[in-house]
Structures are given as C-alpha cells and as structure tokens.
Amino acid sequence: MNSKTKIIVLHMKEIIYTVIFATLGILILCLLFFMFSGDRHSSVSDKKYTPGVYTSSFTLGNEDLELEVSVSDTSINSIRISNLSETVTAMYPLLQPSLENLADQICKSQSLDHLTLSSDSPYTSQLLLNTIRDALKKAAATN
Structure with missing residues (x-):
C-alpha cells in the first residue's frame, strides 16, 4: 500500500x-x-383609498368653503380649497399658507400623524387638519 x-x-x-x-x-x-x-402588483390589502377627489366643508366667518383631497389607491396626491375667494383670502391671510404647509407635510409623509402646526395660526391649522381628516374618511377604501 x-x-x-x-x-x-x-x-x-x-x-x-x-x-x-x-x-x-x-x-x-x-x-x-x-x-x-x-411586489410589482398591488394587492387589495395594499389599497388604502378609493381613487378620486373627495371634499369636506368648513366655515370661516360667514363663508362656507370646500376643501378637496385628491387620492390614488395608496397615496394622498394633493390638498386644496376649491372655492377660495379674494374676500376670504383678504379676511384670513394665513389660511392659504397654513394649508400649503399642512399639504406639503401630509403629501410627503402620507400620514396625518406627527404634523407640525403653524405657530402663526394654530387654530386655523387645526381646523384644516380636521377637515382633511373628514375628507380622508370618505376616501378610505372599504375591504
């Protein structure tokens, strides 16, 4: 061996x-x-909203305003006031900047949690946030 x-x-x-x-x-x-x-295809459980534009009303002084929230299946695309007149803009000059601030935060984070309300107009921001919340409740997908 x-x-x-x-x-x-x-x-x-x-x-x-x-x-x-x-x-x-x-x-x-x-x-x-x-x-x-x-996953290239979203499933039914991933769907957060029914796509569309949803409105919710609120009152400032004697003016009734409508806030529009545009959503897709999974995201919030835009938030705006649909019938904002020059009178309302003149009477409430912080309304539009407050809405733009909230809309930017919400569209970036896709959430209504942990938002920074404007220190210049906290009550207006809270009113807008509640109105946005109401519109998103209408947009919520039912599974």
Missing part, C-alpha cells in the same frame, strides 16, 4: 475571515434581491 499523507495547515484567522466575508456577501446579495424584486 502506497499512501501518501498530505497535511494541510490552515490558520484559524484565515478561516474566520473567510466565513465573515462569505456571510457578508450572502447578506448583501439577499438585501439586493429583496430591494429590487419587490
């Missing part, structure tokens, strides 16, 4: 580095896979 024994010497440090780098490589590949292979 002719047997040649081969002895392989491995340093423990090299084995540990190899295992760590292999694990990191697999982790990065899994992360890339999950990032770029997301």
Whole structure:
C-alpha cells in the first residue's frame, strides 16, 4: 500500500475571515434581491383609498368653503380649497399658507400623524387638519 499523507495547515484567522466575508456577501446579495424584486402588483390589502377627489366643508366667518383631497389607491396626491375667494383670502391671510404647509407635510409623509402646526395660526391649522381628516374618511377604501 502506497499512501501518501498530505497535511494541510490552515490558520484559524484565515478561516474566520473567510466565513465573515462569505456571510457578508450572502447578506448583501439577499438585501439586493429583496430591494429590487419587490411586489410589482398591488394587492387589495395594499389599497388604502378609493381613487378620486373627495371634499369636506368648513366655515370661516360667514363663508362656507370646500376643501378637496385628491387620492390614488395608496397615496394622498394633493390638498386644496376649491372655492377660495379674494374676500376670504383678504379676511384670513394665513389660511392659504397654513394649508400649503399642512399639504406639503401630509403629501410627503402620507400620514396625518406627527404634523407640525403653524405657530402663526394654530387654530386655523387645526381646523384644516380636521377637515382633511373628514375628507380622508370618505376616501378610505372599504375591504
């Protein structure tokens, strides 16, 4: 019998580095896979709103105003006052800036939580926020 024994010497440090780098490589590949292979079709459970434009009314002084909220299946697209006259703008000059501030925050965060109300007009901002909330209740998808 002719047997040649081969002895392989491995340093423990090299084995540990190899295992760590292999694990990191697999982790990065899994992360890339999950990032770029997301669900391409939204399911019924992902639907938050029924697409459309929903209105809610509020009163300032003697003027009745309508606030419009435009939504798609999953997001709030825009918020505006539909019948804003020059008289109302002159009487309530902070109305439009307050609405723009709230609309920007809501459209970016897609939530009514943790909003920063204007310090110049907190009551107007709260009135607008309640009106937006009412319009979004009408837009909520029924599953």
